[in-house]
Amino acid sequence: MLSYQHAYHAGNLADVHKHALLASALDYLTRKDKPLSYLETHAGRGLYALDAAEAVKTGEAAAGIARIEGLGWFAPDHPYMRALATVRAKHGPQAYPGSPLVAMALLRDIDTIQLCELHPQEFTALRQAVGRKITVHKADGREMALALTPPTPRRGLMLIDPSFEEKADYVAMPKLIGQVAKKWNVGIIALWYPVLASGAQEGMVAALRGAFPEALSHEVRFPPAREGHGMIGSGMFVVNPPFGLAGEAERLSARFAAL
Numbered sequence: 001m002l003s004y005q006h007a008y009h010a011g012n013l014a015d016v017h018k019h020a021l022l023a024s025a026l027d028y029l030t031r032k033d034k035p036l037s038y039l040e041t042h043a044g045r046g047l048y049a050l051d052a053a054e055a056v057k058t059g060e061a062a063a064g065i066a067r068i069e070g071l072g073w074f075a076p077d078h079p080y081m082r083a084l085a086t087v088r089a090k091h092g093p094q095a096y097p098g099s100p101l102v103a104m105a106l107l108r109d110i111d112t113i114q115l116c117e118l119h120p121q122e123f124t125a126l127r128q129a130v131g132r133k134i135t136v137h138k139a140d141g142r143e144m145a146l147a148l149t150p151p152t153p154r155r156g157l158m159l160i161d162p163s164f165e166e167k168a169d170y171v172a173m174p175k176l177i178g179q180v181a182k183k184w185n186v187g188i189i190a191l192w193y194p195v196l197a198s199g200a201q202e203g204m205v206a207a208l209r210g211a212f213p214e215a216l217s218h219e220v221r222f223p224p225a226r227e228g229h230g231m232i233g234s235g236m237f238v239v240n241p242p243f244g245l246a247g248e249a250e251r252l253s254a255r256f257a258a259l
């Protein structure tokens with residue numbers, strides 16, 4: 001059963017971490033003239049409104065992107081801020097880009113984007129948000145990760161961003177990423193995961209670090225969104241990280257540590 005809806009969490013501190021790293025990675029990749037493939041297994045609805053009832057109810061965006069912009073963490077020419085500006089110019093000042101729209105704002109006509117989203121309502125909203133030029137699959141992201149790799153062009157990035165509603169996701173990810181990396185050895189594979197007070201992610205992260213000792217494994221901590229809320233941080237595990245991404249991760253570590 002799919003009950004997770006990212007609208008309650010869009011623009012929270014975990015999104016700031018994930019989207020800043022994603023935008024930086026795509027920025028580094030687009031510095032070369034060569035085309036690239038962008039793939040997403042769990043895309044969400046693509047476009048969010050930070051004044052929507054869901055976002056207001058949790059207050060996560062207020063404690064997230066709104067606070068971070070107030071603190072001036074990112075220069076206006078940072079790729080994450082450029083993506084935000086592009087989306088606000090088109091959809092209004094309260095608009096917030098999900099990862100598909102971050103990618104669309106930064107990628108070029110020569111690049112290819114393929115997105116997967118299984119939830120019927122999220123899928124319909126995603127199609128509307130990205131328009132007809134982008135391929136959107138209403139399909140299981142784990143199956144599609146294998147079906148879509150290796151992509152053409154081979155150079156590129158896959159974001160895997162499950163909702164981790166089921167414990168099985170933690171068990172499945174190391175195996176899935178191992179299979180994808182075998183099929184697509186040059187691909188940049190980025191997995192987002194929550195850092196939980198319960199430590200439920202720790203076995204998965206240990207397995208990934210063991211299998212990919214050269215990967216970028218980056219975690220930040222932040223205060224929970226509500227008292228007793230289980231998420232106390234955000235993690236990104238990146239196989240074949242592009243040049244420059246480790247530096248961006250270090251800058252983010254310093255920012256989050258000072259929160």
Ligand SMILES: C[S@@+](CC[C@H](N)C(=O)[O-])C[C@H]1O[C@@H](n2cnc3c(N)ncnc32)[C@H](O)[C@@H]1O
Pocket residue numbers: 002004005006018041042043044045046097098099100116117118119122139140141142161162163
């Ligand atoms: C964390 S949200 C994605 C957020 C998005 N990547 C972003 O950063 O803007 C996870 C999404 O995965 C979808 N989902 C859950 N299980 C899925 C599956 N097996 N295949 C594809 N999508 C799935 C959910 O409906 C939800 O929209």
